[in-house]
Amino acid sequence: MNKQRCPACGSIDIIDEKKSILIKKPFGGQDNIEIHENICSICGSRGDFFNQNELLIDETIKKLQQKSIENILNYFIDNKVSMSSIERALEIPQRTLTKWRNRTNVPSSAGIALMRFIKLFPWLLEVAENKYDYSEAQKIHINAAIQKLLPEIDFYKENFIEVGGIVATSGSALLYRYYEKKNINKQEKVFNEVTLVTSTG
Amino acid sequence: MSYYRYEDFKKACKNDRDNVIPINNVLENARNYFNLNTKSQLLDFIQNDGLENLIFVNTKDWENYPNEDKPIKVDAYEFTSMYKLGYIAFMHNDETNKWLIKSFHLSSNRNMAIYHALERAGLINKLEGEHE
Numbered sequence: 001m002n003k004q005r006c007p008a009c010g011s012i013d014i015i016d017e018k019k020s021i022l023i024k025k026p027f028g029g030q031d032n033i034e035i036h037e038n039i040c041s042i043c044g045s046r047g048d049f050f051n052q053n054e055l056l057i058d059e060t061i062k063k064l065q066q067k068s069i070e071n072i073l074n075y076f077i078d079n080k081v082s083m084s085s086i087e088r089a090l091e092i093p094q095r096t097l098t099k100w101r102n103r104t105n106v107p108s109s110a111g112i113a114l115m116r117f118i119k120l121f122p123w124l125l126e127v128a129e130n131k132y133d134y135s136e137a138q139k140i141h142i143n144a145a146i147q148k149l150l151p152e153i154d155f156y157k158e159n160f161i162e163v164g165g166i167v168a169t170s171g172s173a174l175l176y177r178y179y180e181k182k183n184i185n186k187q188e189k190v191f192n193e194v195t196l197v198t199s200t201g
Numbered sequence: 202m203s204y205y206r207y208e209d210f211k212k213a214c215k216n217d218r219d220n221v222i223p224i225n226n227v228l229e230n231a232r233n234y235f236n237l238n239t240k241s242q243l244l245d246f247i248q249n250d251g252l253e254n255l256i257f258v259n260t261k262d263w264e265n266y267p268n269e270d271k272p273i274k275v276d277a278y279e280f281t282s283m284y285k286l287g288y289i290a291f292m293h294n295d296e297t298n299k300w301l302i303k304s305f306h307l308s309s310n311r312n313m314a315i316y317h318a319l320e321r322a323g324l325i326n327k328l329e330g331e332h333e
Binding site for chain 2: 043
């Protein structure tokens with residue numbers, strides 16, 4: 001009596017097939033899972049008519065999110081940024097990140113989003129260190145952007161070992177300097193320095 | 202004029218979730234283009250007024266319904282969500298008592314109506330001007 005029917009047309013002529021889908025999560029990698037796909041032979045509708053896939057998809061996402069948290073935190077540790085310093089800067093309770101990393105606690109969705117942002121834009125930590133002051137945040141942001149841009153800028157430096165310049169507006173000035181010098185290993189190294197001065201008035 | 206009351210569809214997404222079924226590519230598109238990974242997340246989004254600036258597009262007969270004498274109507278809407286312009290189409294089968302989400306994807310129809318709706322909502326350049 002309780003035959004499964006196509007929710008779209010009411011037919012009982014339903015085929016259950018397996019379908020492979022790829023689930024990806026930022027910084028967590030990807031996983032291939034096999035889900036049910038119900039196909040109605042009469043109207044051609046297809047999908048998860050009987051809610052068979054929800055749990056598997058949900059668990060896979062959670063697994064990848066956990067992996068992404070571990071990858072992000074390992075990245076900071078590898079780059080000598082301690083978890084306690086991140087916790088302090090972001091004003092989150094000490095050991096929160098450790099508990100996320102060692103799976104004692106599960107991070108909230110907001111926590112996962114925060115981790116993704118600081119992985120993508122580590123300078124956000126410096127913004128937090130400066131108590132989210134808008135003017136400071138702008139400087140940090142622009143500095144980070146310029147550091148990315150500088151290597152792409154042609155300073156006509158072929159014949160020089162040092163060039164520099166200043167770009168000034170009524171409210172700010174950007175000083176940049178490019179130079180080459182030998183480091184302690186006697187290797188020639190290129191240095192880019194940028195200073196941004198803005199009026200806070 | 203829409204065939205269904207959107208509020209009824211939204212209510213079903215909240216209180217009668219077993220009877221709302223996304224079909225065809227709906228879940229795949231929701232996951233890939235809207236970060237809505239599961240049916241639950243999609244229905245939560247709809248019932249939480251996630252489809253903003255809804256604009257009714259049209260009502261059509263569902264072309265695949267086998268009973269031609271008693272066609273099922275499909276309502277289609279465009280909507281916005283942050284910077285995305287989306288399209289949703291849904292229908293109700295009285296016989297099975299199910300709501301079917303037939304389409305859910307990014308809208309390719311960048312018409313002026315949706316642009317004006319965005320403008321009315323103050324979404325155009327809203328974020329850029331915030332600190333100026």
